Amino acid sequence: MAKKPIELIDGPALLQRLSGVELPLRFKLFRLHFLLLNKDLKLLHIRSMSILHTALEPLEAEINAFEAQLPSLREKFPTGTYVLFVGSEVLGHFTSYAKALEAGYDAVGFERPFLVKQVSKEGEDVAHVYGLQAY
Amino acid sequence: MRCALIYRMPLAQLIVKIGPVTLTRKEAYYQKHQELWPSAKPKEITVSALIDTGASVTIIDKSIVDQLELQAHGYCPISGFDSRTENGDGPKKYPNYEVGLSILDTDEGNPLLTIRTGQAVGHSLSNTRFDAIIGMDVLHHCHFSVRGPDDSYELTAPIAFVDEICSVTPPTPT
Numbered sequence: 001m002a003k004k005p006i007e008l009i010d011g012p013a014l015l016q017r018l019s020g021v022e023l024p025l026r027f028k029l030f031r032l033h034f035l036l037l038n039k040d041l042k043l044l045h046i047r048s049m050s051i052l053h054t055a056l057e058p059l060e061a062e063i064n065a066f067e068a069q070l071p072s073l074r075e076k077f078p079t080g081t082y083v084l085f086v087g088s089e090v091l092g093h094f095t096s097y098a099k100a101l102e103a104g105y106d107a108v109g110f111e112r113p114f115l116v117k118q119v120s121k122e123g124e125d126v127a128h129v130y131g132l133q134a135y
Numbered sequence: 136m137r138c139a140l141i142y143r144m145p146l147a148q149l150i151v152k153i154g155p156v157t158l159t160r161k162e163a164y165y166q167k168h169q170e171l172w173p174s175a176k177p178k179e180i181t182v183s184a185l186i187d188t189g190a191s192v193t194i195i196d197k198s199i200v201d202q203l204e205l206q207a208h209g210y211c212p213i214s215g216f217d218s219r220t221e222n223g224d225g226p227k228k229y230p231n232y233e234v235g236l237s238i239l240d241t242d243e244g245n246p247l248l249t250i251r252t253g254q255a256v257g258h259s260l261s262n263t264r265f266d267a268i269i270g271m272d273v274l275h276h277c278h279f280s281v282r283g284p285d286d287s288y289e290l291t292a293p294i295a296f297v298d299e300i301c302s303v304t305p306p307t308p309t
Contacts, residue, residue, distance in 0.1 A: 055230035101156040130189040
């Protein structure tokens with residue numbers, strides 16, 4: 001039997017192709033695809049998407065909703081409040097990270113992704129890490 | 136504790152654990168399905184970590200994320216390292232994970248500081264000398280000084296147990 005050639009597709013295209021597959025399986029397949037590419041073809045450059053980016057893929061809707069609503073969240077809640085998003089909906093606000101996570105797991109368990117994010121002051125929401133490239 | 140600098144770097148032993156909220160839920164999941172926790176799945180990993188006052192957040196290597204099977208429930212925009220987006224604007228977003236952390240006292244072998252729950256950024260550090268970076272979110276609870284002429288550093292924690300660390304900069308006192 002003739003060996004089927006390995007098809008090279010990039011990250012977004014692969015995600016699109018796997019869109020009908022259940023979420024946990026989808027990400028396992030996605031990672032396996034790139035591990036095989038790296039091992040067999042020495043393809044180290046993956047266009048436009050790193051494997052780590054995939055960790056945030058399931059949270060895309062929540063991240064977009066959080067960023068869109070951040071100005072109003074800043075008006076509603078004190079700095080440091082944890083907000084819980086499932087999809088584009090705010091499910092609650094909490095004084096601690098642990099309480100927000102508990103509520104997230106209560107709401108959707110391991111079935112769906114959820115986002116817990118603190119409301120920050122404008123200009124204080126970016127972290128800084130310097131010097132890593134020197135090592 | 137007082138330790139020698141290694142390769143001129145302040146390195147410490149750090150235990151990275153599955154965060155307590157996630158761990159409780161995972162254990163309940165196995166119990167519900169009448170299964171034992173798989174022996175191959177660790178609940179915590181001890182790694183070498185760089186104490187970095189130039190990092191505002193704590194970072195763990197992607198291999199730790201994989202071994203503990205952590206799932207992102209948040210993200211952190213970071214500037215200053217590997218941080219350009221594909222189109223070059225704004226800081227890049229990195230996933231963060233619920234973890235517990237303990238810095239080990241190398242003299243005593245006990246935890247010097249334990250953080251019950253907090254958030255750590257997951258990223259490939261690609262470094263052979265450390266697998267995590269202890270950032271200012273953790274160092275906020277420590278006294279840290281470098282004794283350059285002695286090639287050593289000193290790290291102490293006034294309170295040995297912290298329930299939760301905060302990733303957002305605390306409000307500036309007026």
